[in-house]
Amino acid sequence: MKDEVFYGKGIHELEGEYPDLYELVKDISEVVYDGYALDYKTQKLIAIGITASRADPRATKKQIKSGMKELDITKEEIMDVLKIVLLTSGMPAFSKAVQILNSVIETQ
Structure with a gap:
């Protein structure tokens, strides 16, 4: 980590x-x-998806912030992950994660 x-x-x-x-x-x-089979960036995107699917605002925000800071993960990459969250976990988890993503971007 x-x-x-x-x-x-x-x-x-x-x-x-x-x-x-x-x-x-x-x-x-x-x-x-x-980073053995999956590079760290891919692992971070998975972590963002997991925390977002659990609708855990604190962890989702920290995962997004650290991914954007450490790995230059883009809003578009995160939105691709969040679309999967929408499909697998539903609108409430997706909506909350999008709000968190937008708040992180606004504070940069």
């Missing part, structure tokens, strides 16, 4: 009190985001 950006609220709280557990989470992230 690039830049140690975690989307669970409690992960960074582990760092001070449970450093071994925090390091384990970091290690898992490195294994997951290894």
